[in-house]
Amino acid sequence: MKLAELAKSFDPSDIERRWYALWEAQGYFNAGFDPAKTEAFCLLLPPPNVTGTLHMGHGFNQTIMDTLTRYHRMRGANTLWQPGTDHAGIATQIVVERQLDAQGVSRHDLGRAAFIDKVWEWKAYSGGTITQQMRRLGASADWTRERFTMDADLSRIVTQTFVRLHREGLIYRGQRLVNWDPVLGTAVSDLEVVSSEEAGHLWHIRYPLSEGEGHLTVATTRPETLLGDVALMVHPEDERYQHLIGKQVRLPLSERTIPIIGDTYVDRTFATGCVKVTPAHDFNDYAVAQRHALPLISILTLSATLNEQAPESYRGLDRFVARQKIVADLEAQGLLEKVEAHKLNIPRGDRTGVVIEPMLTDQWFVAVNKATGAAGDQPSIAAKALACVATGEIEFVPGNWVNTYNQWLNNLQDWCISRQLWWGHQIPAWYGSGGEIFVAEDEATATTQAAAAGYHGALTRDPDVLDTWFSSALWPFSTLGWTPEWTPGSNTHPALDLYLPSTVLVTGFDIIFFWVARMVMLTEHMTGKIPFKHVYVHGLIRDAEGQKMSKSKGNVLDPIDLIDGIELDALVEKRTRGLMNPKQAAQIEQRTRQEFPSGIPAFGTDALRFTFLSLASPGRDIKFDLNRCDGYRNFCNKLWNATRFVLMHCADQDLGLDACTAQTVDAGSDAAASACSTQLSFSFADRWMVSQLQRSEAAVAKHFAEYRFDLIAQTIYELVWDTFCDWYLELAKVQLQANTELASPAEVEQRQRSQRATRRTLVRVLESILRLAHPLIPFVTEELWQAVAPLAGRQQAGTTSSIMQAPYPTAQLEKIDEASEARVQQLKELAYACRHLRGEMKLSPALKVPLILCVAPALAASDKTPAESVTESVTTPADWLGLAPYLQALGKLSSVELLYDAQQFEQRVASSGAPVALCASARLMLQVEVDAASECARLLKEIARLENELSKTQGKLSNESFTARAPAAVVEQEQKRLADFQAQLIPLREQLRLQQTRLQQ
């Protein structure tokens, strides 16, 4: 590509789609199976809901995964990013049911088969949305291996796993109290219930004693469940009630009498200290009933209306309607003592928002705490999952998430895996007419099993499906083509051999329980392998105020809108469309218009990705700040324009590549290096740039190893902007200036060799930077690399290779050049001193002024030996002369005059009264007329600053315990500072005296 083709400004939309399509078509994302490669890197995409759309959390999560994948791929590993989607049983079924509702049809009207067909239709319609959006983010997942949890092969593995676990006694069916969603009509797991504090009441109800006068008063938040009470309970040591234990009370509104029992579960200090026991409708009461062998009386139907166990007048009433009627009836009978306002935690289904009802039902469970092994002598799956982390085989990053993981697994109850839904993996269990249970991979096998057991009647398959997370838990091996016959290393299952365990799981903390722990349990048990080696846990993306993004708050950002930009009206429409509560629309609209008065500009994918990465500090949620996006779009533009600069100076120029190819220099061969030296003459600035590059490369490698994406981004940002653009390009401009006044042919020759070296450094450093940055910002780097790589000898002109196939840069520490670094450091300090002086003097940037630079040792007045400073690394007049042209350019100087005689310098200062700055032992004087008064003020300020520093340092050094106990290097450093401050103060005070004299005249 020629310079002419690189637009003046960077336009992301133009390049993004083009490159993605090409990468995918070329198969660059495909899993690696190269036996010659020693490393393997594998990532599992946490499968998003197949019918979902991309949100900021996905964008963040996937940017991290893609960055890791691209990094390891370029580093030469066999690489697989395994994508796929989840059938998301409950969520998807709800969506389709709502669509049917809108047409006035229920799923029961359709019937199971027709309903499932409808869901598949919906999946076919909307199933590609999220994976298409992932592509917009640049996600380099191997789409040829994309899986869906309900694919035939994955479903088969689900069944096989279920059957095996059942055979091993680790899956069982039983009647238990489970969380029941009465609207959805299914059980849900503990994790799918969210409790939040809501305003309610505490009803104080009198239970008359069966014998004699009096009553006990019970406080309850759920008066309607009174009909299912089987006892009253008091604390056995409660003196108020002790004597009543063993007596009976009459259950109000019912003909039953129930006993009074004692149990230490009761808190004597809360309410009346007397509790009703309703084991069929409360988890704690259920446990009490088990302890006391009490009966269970369920008074609710599965849709939470009162059933035939309730007195006739209540039957058929909804639980909340029944509550009102019961309270009214109690009041009428004088049994309602009082009603108090009371805040309590209400459990709701996380998908439906419906109040969850503990319900006694038959369900399937995974026995997570049951010993495994044929003889029952092996640890439970939960214990094994704990062990994988305890031994360090699986490592959490950041490490403190281990606590969360351990705590959960240590308190784990059996996992209810059956759901009374239609969309999902149907449970492979068949029932005989007498309740016989046959679990098998298919009906034929079940029939055979039944026959063997002596049952020859009809079989009915269990209508229930499995919890979505059951199939998700198998994802690490089900996506890799697992079969029960797999033995590791047998070459029959190459993907499993290479990619199980995967390298790292990248996830938010919210699914450690849902997914991470369950993957560890089931993958370990089924395959004997851990599912992944590292778990990188990242934070949640929040809005600018730190609020969770949610539809109802109307603060959701769509990553695609940040990439493409969106008009205000469209954004408002999007945020207010389809609200559960349409009343919020006005407020959301107002806030949106206030926050984004002109909509959201298009930042492009690279800027968005860079923003995510630079915000990815460990252990922190992320307040997403659009200003950062803006800044990183500017960064992409900076890189773009730096490339324009390099191309402008290097395209069609002699870069010395013929004698000295990129590869041979990389190899560090002496022969190549000597061939180079005849053509190339690298300046200290060139060597400094190369040296800085090595340091950044080493830093990036370290940060990748530690998953510090924020620091990777920061390192690259600083390398590009500060080091390469702000300094090296400016230095290179000086080196590339056409010098027409060279006298001898030898000087001309030397100039050519030097400029050739500079161009070469420009091109090769830029080319390395592009590769270094590619995993973070893939699109702009690819686009620019196409233009730069041929110049750098990395790519043959006219070929179609990609930066994706180029190797990742690694630091060559032998190229670190401390001497050149010291010289550039000195040059920078001199430039800063000039600029600072100019600023203080309020000189126009357009005005070029002469500089007189005194480099004689000016410390004669000090009896201390000047400690070594960077200045002393430049020793010869020739070196000083070498710095002059750079300083002239960087400091906007018309000329640089060097003085080696301090006295002479001081005379010049005295005669002109010009401002002087200090830079280590060098002194700089700008030859400009200054106002003596303002110069005095400036000097006083500077002297005061130095005196303050000086006294701090003196204080330290006069402290004997400091000099005695601090390390020698630290003491030495303080002594050096002291000397420097003293040395600097001398000329400043002299200068001040001079200016004050002028002022008086």
Next chain:
RNA sequence: GGGUGCUUAGCUCAGUUGGUAGAGCGCUAGCCUUACAAGCUGGAUGUCGGCGGUUCGAGCCCGUCAGUACCCACCA
């Protein structure tokens, strides 16, 4: 009740063996400087939440208090 974070410039955040407090954005003064005004150059801005301890020395380590956020468990 149990657990985990966080508190550093106006805002968002870095600060990894304890040794001179940083970045971006914003603010401000000035610049169309031959890659970039999505830019360049200069400047201002901090009792590093409070208190106590360890140490020659603490933003960092320890204790404690306060504020704040989240996770788990739910006293009916």
